Amino acid sequence: MAKPEKSAAIAELTDKFRSSGAAVLTEYRGLTVSQLTQLRSSLREHASYAVVKNTLTQIAAKEAGVTAFDGQLTGPSAIAFITGDPVEAAKGLRDFAKANPLLVIKGGVLDGKPLTADEIKKLADLESREVLLAKLAGAMNASLSKAVYLFAAPLSQTARVVDALRAKVEAEGPVAAEAPAEAAADEAAEASTEDVAAGGDES
Structure with missing residues (x-):
């Protein structure tokens, strides 16, 4: 990737981190394009799900002041940038992971605070904002x-x-x-x- 393209990609990721109330890091190794499309569709109302490059994401997270993903950006990564109800987004990820065990929820951040995978699952058990x-x-x-x-x-x-x-x-x-x-x-x-x-x- 050329330097201008890298800079643009980092700037876009940084903006997503800053404009999202929460973000969840996942590993999608083994999932098909069709399954990823299905996951994106299920999260659409509450989050955007983006496949990311680890090195660029690490830089963007640092620029946005996000430390929750330090040491976790390994393997094929994708992030759910949550702009809607974090509980509903967590439910969507949890339910999809149950049906498709190849999706691994690794951790997240909510209002600047790091979340473990277990905490994200507990978040999914809460009642929605509505x-x-x-x-x-x-x-x-x-x-x-x-x-x-x-x-x-x-x-x-x-x-x-x-x-x-x-x-x-x-x-x-x-x-x-x-x-x-x-x-x-x-x-x-x-x-x-x-x-x-x-x-x-x-x-």
Whole structure:
């Protein structure tokens, strides 16, 4: 490879390292072109999979400040440069390696931190970003529903709860007045429940 071509290849690899949130180094010895194409296709949404030259990759990694692949760039190498969900990319590599044992996951880097092959497999066992966001949204919706219920409660009901709490504090004297806020909140909640039940009986 001519020097200008080497420089261009190094610059391209350096840019890929810098623009990727994660990268996984693999050895593909024995895989066919068709199998590599299949792997690229399965990773397309989350990563680009590129066959690389070890010497040029070593230089590019050093320029990009990546040390995770030091000593591992041997044999026929290819790197998954991950720009999407790293969990989904790790799943794709792990699943492909299970079906095609000739693909060897050697290590990786995630947000600048080195990952071993075992850590990449553990990453693949995590839930995807979409699943986690869906669970978070569900939890938030549940909390919002409770908040809406409280805000929708009649003002008269809220006033009765406050009056009941104030009367209880006055009856029990100064010691009770100094009780923790958490205890007061529990009393308010109990009074609210009793009030709602009473309201239902009246109807």
